[in-house]
Each structure stands twice: as C-alpha cells, then as structure tokens.
Amino acid sequence: MANMDKIQDKLDLLPAKPGCYMMKDKHGTIIYVGKAKKLNNRVRSYFRGVHDTKTTRLVQNIDDFETIVTDSEKESLILEINLIKKYTPKYNIMFMDDKSYPYIMLTKDKAPVLSVIRNPKRKDVYYFGPFPDAGAAHKTKDLLNKIYPLRKCKHMPNRACLYYHLGQCLAPCIHDIDPEIYQKMATEIRKFLNGDTKAVVDQLKNRMMEASEKMDYERAQEYHELILSIDHVASNQHVEFADKKDQDAFNYYYDKGYLCIQGFFIRGGKILDRALSVTPIYEEVEDAFVSFLMQYYQKNPYPQILYLPKDIQTDLSEVFPCKIIKPQRGEKLRLMEMVKENAKKSHIDKFELVKRKDENRNEALEELSNLLGKKISTIEIYDNSHISGAFNVSGMVVFKDGKPSKKDYRTYKLDTYVSDTDSMKEVIYRRYFRLLKEQGKTNDLLIVDGGLGQIHAAKEILDALDIDITLCGLVKDDKHRTASLMDSEGNILPVKKDQPLFFLLTQMQDEVHRFAITFHKKLRSKAQTKSILDEIPGLGSVRRKKLWNHYKSMKKMKAASVEELTELVPKQVAENVYRIIHEEKKDF
Incomplete structure (x- = not known):
C-alpha cells in the first residue's frame, strides 16, 4: 500500500451513505469493487487493524480508491455487479461459467422444435433446466427427439429432409399436420421434462409389445433401449419434494x-x-x-x-x-x-487441488518477477503460423495472474509472407500502434514464441513506437519443446524444469500455439472448401450456401451419400458434388 497521506485525506471525506467503492493499484487498475451500507465505515476498515493473509494481499496492493454514492442498498447491489462485469477486478469473486448453463428449449411454433440453448431470453418458448451437466441436457434432448417426430431443422426447408425418411419428422415443410398432433407431443414432452416420465415409458412399453407381436424384433429392441435410456436420465433425480414449483x-x-x-x-x-x-x-x-x-x-x-x-x-x-x-x-x-x-x-x-494450483501460479509469477526485476501480472504471448508463406496469421494470448484471459485473445491476418521476423514486426506494430491510438494500458511482459531473431524484430517495433515494455522470448529445443526463457539482450534466464515457472511457460507456449494454428487451419479450410465447391458444375452460390448451412463442414459433407445430397440439390448436381469432393485429396 502506498500514498497513505492521499488515502487518509480521501477517507476523511467519505459520507455515511450507501454506495460502491473501487480499489486501485499503482497503475490505476481497479483490483476490487465492493458495496457498503455506509461507505465511511466500510472503506476505512481496510486501512485499520489486522487482516487475514488473503485480505492483507489485497490491502498491500491498494494505492488509491474511488467511491460512488447511491440512494439505496438495492442500487449499490446492482451497481456493484455492473462494475464487476465491466472491470473484472482480480480480487473479486467471479462467476466463472461465461457461457452459463444450458437449458432445453421447446418452441411454441406450429411445428415445435426441441433444442439445447444457453442464455435463455425468449419469452415465447418453454425452458427446462438449468443443466450444469451439458452432456445430460443433450442426451435428454436427443432421447426425446427419437421418441417424438418433432421438426429438427431451424428454418423450414422446401423439401423433406433425411429425418422424414427415418421416421423422426412429420415433414411439416411438405405436409399439413393437424395442430393437435403437435400439441399432444408438446404436452407430453413438457410433462417428461418436469419429471413425469411414466406416461412416456408406458407408451413405449405398449409400442414394444406391439412390435414384438408383429415379430418386428429390431423395432422392439429400439423401444427397449429408449426405455433404458429414460431410466438412466431419470436415475439421478432421487430426492423428491411435494412442492412442484421451480x-x-x-x-x-x-x-x-x-x-x-x-x-x-x-x-x-x-x-x-x-x-x-x-x-x-x-x-x-x-x-x-x-x-x-x-x-x-x-x-x-x-x-x-x-x-x-x-x-x-x-x-x-x-x-x-x-x-x-x-x-x-x-x-x-x-x-x-x-x-x-x-x-x-x-x-x-x-x-x-485448487489450493495447489493457486499456490503454483503465485510461485511461478513470483519467480518470474524475481528473474525480471519487476512485478509481473499480465503477460501477452505471440505465435505466427503459415504453410510455405500461405495463410500467414498470428495469434496473441493473454495470461492474467497466471490464468488464461480468453476474452483478451486476438487473431491477426498478416500481409504476404516475407520472413518470420517480418511477420513478427507486423503483428507487434498493429497491436501496439492500436494500443497507443486508443490510449490503452500495456501489459507487464511481452513474450514472443521464438529466439533472438524474433526478440529483435519485436524490440525494433517497440523502440520505434517509444513503448517501454519488458520483452522476452521462449526458446525451444530440437524437439520443439520449451527449453528456456531469453531476455531482450539474448541472455538465457535460469528456469528449472521442475519448478512452477517452467510449467507456466510451457502452458503459455502450448496455448498460443494451439490458438494460432486453430485460426490458421480455419482460414485454410474455408479457402479450400470454397475452391472445391466453385469447381462443381450446376452448383451456384445459392446451392453452395444451402449445402454449407446444412453440413457445416467438408468432413460432414464427404460423409453424405448421393441420396442424402439429393435432398438438398438436384440429383445430377448431387452426383457432381459427391464425385468431386471425393476426388479431392486435401486434408480438411
């Protein structure tokens, strides 16, 4: 904690009113957001008395604070959460699941659709959940889609799809379906998802017996497996309450x-x-x-x-x-x-396990800080990827307090490839020129995934932009594994392979390589897919888009038969598609 005189002056002016306070470190970064019924009492408590170890760590990093007065405790609660969401302070508890929990959604359309979604916001549908286990949500949805011939496509097509021929859809795209049929299915599905599985099981048992009597044993076995699946889905619901409310x-x-x-x-x-x-x-x-x-x-x-x-x-x-x-x-x-x-x-x-990971991260950052002679908290690391100069890209990943900060990751499409060092110069220039333009805050450490050549390339750009930032490179051994850390002068910094810092560096190197290569493959796959489909006679832009929207990837398109492709495009075109994409030997 620093600048106590300035802090004391601000403490004397605090009102005895509700509001929020924001603690800042020496860089002006908000590191903690809190709320209080009385700001004067709460904020002063941080600078008086003895605290436990963890609170002491927070207090030691406080250099300044700001307050916002509210009219009520309710307003301070809402404001606090909005401030936490905006600044993501390192010392606040965070709800870690950015995607939230999945729900099963049943639409109220004339031809309903059952799907698994996140962030439920629509008012004109039924929601069931949440399902902390996403696998359970998808298994339940798939099970119900096998039992009930609901519409499977998000947008109504012009012809019957494969699900219709499999008996898993009534094809409302080409048939007029009695609304009562869908209404009955929707009612039974809602009962099932609300815990009443008996009606569905009884129905399947009747179908199984009818199939057996007709000696259709294959279909009877399918019904039997569905019944077992329902038992499995419902087996975790072993505690019951009389109150049926959510x-x-x-x-x-x-x-x-x-x-x-x-x-x-x-x-x-x-x-x-x-x-x-x-x-x-x-x-x-x-x-x-x-x-x-x-x-x-x-x-x-x-x-x-x-x-x-x-x-x-x-x-x-x-x-x-x-x-x-x-x-x-x-x-x-x-x-x-x-x-x-x-x-x-x-x-x-x-x-x-959680404690050990937390301690290892802290130990790794402390060791890195000692090696570089400054406190290291936020690290950016860069890696480039290309194939013989084609699809030249770069990836940047960010680690904050030893953890990946994926919302800060960035990808870059680079200019025509000249050399690895030129690519490094381009990405560093683009990143830090924009940072200067937007008056953003620089990180504590910049790491390039490479040796002295890459370090010099990055340093040339940083010097030209007059940016003072600690720069290092990750040097690999002959097996392309993390070997050591090199500073901007070309000195090898001692990092023992059995210490937490080595494992943190390895994690960062693996992560930036994964991120860059994934972006590279994505661009390459799109380009290759486009070139192949462009060569097919009779396949114009509308039909190409239709195929791509349906299959999503070339791998799935390759797995389709001519008959399945014919559901989307004319037979002659489907045969052309099948022949050409199977002649193509490139790896997608």
Whole structure:
C-alpha cells in the first residue's frame, strides 16, 4: 500500500451513505469493487487493524480508491455487479461459467422444435433446466427427439429432409399436420421434462409389445433401449419434494480462505442437478456469496422460489423478482443442510487441488518477477503460423495472474509472407500502434514464441513506437519443446524444469500455439472448401450456401451419400458434388 497521506485525506471525506467503492493499484487498475451500507465505515476498515493473509494481499496492493454514492442498498447491489462485469477486478469473486448453463428449449411454433440453448431470453418458448451437466441436457434432448417426430431443422426447408425418411419428422415443410398432433407431443414432452416420465415409458412399453407381436424384433429392441435410456436420465433425480414449483437452493462452506458455493436446482419436485464453485476469496464471505448470486442470475432465469441460508443478512428481496425464503425448520431446512453438506464435501474434495494450483501460479509469477526485476501480472504471448508463406496469421494470448484471459485473445491476418521476423514486426506494430491510438494500458511482459531473431524484430517495433515494455522470448529445443526463457539482450534466464515457472511457460507456449494454428487451419479450410465447391458444375452460390448451412463442414459433407445430397440439390448436381469432393485429396 502506498500514498497513505492521499488515502487518509480521501477517507476523511467519505459520507455515511450507501454506495460502491473501487480499489486501485499503482497503475490505476481497479483490483476490487465492493458495496457498503455506509461507505465511511466500510472503506476505512481496510486501512485499520489486522487482516487475514488473503485480505492483507489485497490491502498491500491498494494505492488509491474511488467511491460512488447511491440512494439505496438495492442500487449499490446492482451497481456493484455492473462494475464487476465491466472491470473484472482480480480480487473479486467471479462467476466463472461465461457461457452459463444450458437449458432445453421447446418452441411454441406450429411445428415445435426441441433444442439445447444457453442464455435463455425468449419469452415465447418453454425452458427446462438449468443443466450444469451439458452432456445430460443433450442426451435428454436427443432421447426425446427419437421418441417424438418433432421438426429438427431451424428454418423450414422446401423439401423433406433425411429425418422424414427415418421416421423422426412429420415433414411439416411438405405436409399439413393437424395442430393437435403437435400439441399432444408438446404436452407430453413438457410433462417428461418436469419429471413425469411414466406416461412416456408406458407408451413405449405398449409400442414394444406391439412390435414384438408383429415379430418386428429390431423395432422392439429400439423401444427397449429408449426405455433404458429414460431410466438412466431419470436415475439421478432421487430426492423428491411435494412442492412442484421451480426452486433453487444455494448454500456455502468456507474454510482456509476458500469458499465453496453449492446450488441445487429443483424442477417438478425433483433435484434436477447441481453446480458448485470452489475459489479463494479476498472479501467477506457474505459479500462473496451475494456477489456470486447476483452474477449467476444475470445469466440465468430466476426460479419461483429461491432458498438462502438464514445467516445471510443482505436483503435481496428488492433485487430478485422471486420469492426468497431462509428456512428455519422442516423439509426445506433439511434441504439447506443437505446443500451445505455437499458444499463442505466438495470443499474437502477439491480444496487441495485448487489450493495447489493457486499456490503454483503465485510461485511461478513470483519467480518470474524475481528473474525480471519487476512485478509481473499480465503477460501477452505471440505465435505466427503459415504453410510455405500461405495463410500467414498470428495469434496473441493473454495470461492474467497466471490464468488464461480468453476474452483478451486476438487473431491477426498478416500481409504476404516475407520472413518470420517480418511477420513478427507486423503483428507487434498493429497491436501496439492500436494500443497507443486508443490510449490503452500495456501489459507487464511481452513474450514472443521464438529466439533472438524474433526478440529483435519485436524490440525494433517497440523502440520505434517509444513503448517501454519488458520483452522476452521462449526458446525451444530440437524437439520443439520449451527449453528456456531469453531476455531482450539474448541472455538465457535460469528456469528449472521442475519448478512452477517452467510449467507456466510451457502452458503459455502450448496455448498460443494451439490458438494460432486453430485460426490458421480455419482460414485454410474455408479457402479450400470454397475452391472445391466453385469447381462443381450446376452448383451456384445459392446451392453452395444451402449445402454449407446444412453440413457445416467438408468432413460432414464427404460423409453424405448421393441420396442424402439429393435432398438438398438436384440429383445430377448431387452426383457432381459427391464425385468431386471425393476426388479431392486435401486434408480438411
């Protein structure tokens, strides 16, 4: 902590009103966002008394702070989450699942579609979930699509597709289907997804018996396997409640600076699934717990009832548009105790692994900081990829506090290839010229995936732009594996292969190589696919687009038969497509 005189002057001016505060480090970066009923008491507490180890780490990095006064605690809650979302401070608890949990969606169209989606926002559909296990969501959706001949395509085609010929679609694209047929299927699917599987199982058993009586044993076996699949899907729903409303129950367990948050999702009276988070925290337990919930429900629908532990004092009833209950006795208290016990068990099971990873990252960054003589927190690393100069690209990955920050990754299409060093010059110039133009903040360390030649290329550009940044290169051995770290003067920095820093460097090198080569392959595949389809007689832009939208990749298109291709294009064109793409020997 620095500049205590400036901090003390600002502390004296703090009001006794609700609001949010933002702690900053010496670079002006916001490292923590908090809320308070009374800003003066809460902010002063950081600079008085003794703190635990983790809070001390936060306080030691505070160089300045800002506050925003709000009219109510409700406003401060909402503002805090928006600030966390905007600045992603390193010391705040973060809801890590950027994509949120998947839901099964059943549309209310004339010909309904069943699919797995994330970020449910539409109001004109039915949602079922959440499913913390994405595999379970897809298995359930696939199972129901086998049982019910729903429409499978997102957009209505002009002709019947393969699913119609397989008996898995009624082909509303070419037939007028009685609305009551789809309505009956939709009703049964909703019952199934709400936990009532008996009607579907009874129906399948009847079909299985009818098939057996007709000696259609292959079809009878299919029905039998579907019944077993339903039993498997429903087997995890072993705890039942009389209340059939949508309910979420969250509880936590805290020990040794790490917080485990556990959530149970109850749908149709059954525990559908659960989610958990084990993470180190630098704030008060209640603040972290409430912040996690606020972030979670920004990305997921609210239940009808939300159960919270009775020791949470923050009033969320004004923020969450659902009924909030803190059980004191009975069945729901036992539910909360079960959630807490699961949180405790998860904490015990995962604590050592999470702690070890956290400690290894800290140790690696500390070792790197000592080697370079400055504190290292944010690292950018670059790698180029091309084939004989073609499809020349570069990838940039970013690590913050030893963890990949994927939202900061960037890809670059480079100019015509001249040399590896010229490619490095181009990507460094484009990156840092834009950073200067936008007045962005530079990182603590720039690493190029290469030796002295690549380092000199990057340094030439940085010097020309008058940017002072620590620069290193990752040197590989003759087997293209991470060997050592080289500074901008060409000196090899001592990195032992059994130390955390070596493993961090290896992880960064593997990640930037994966990222760059993936982008390179994507561009190459698109170009090759386009050139092949352009050669096919009778395949104009409309038909090419139709094929590509349906198959998504050349691999899937190659796997299609002429008959399947004929469902999308005329037979002669389908035969041309099949012949030419199978003559093509390139690897896609």
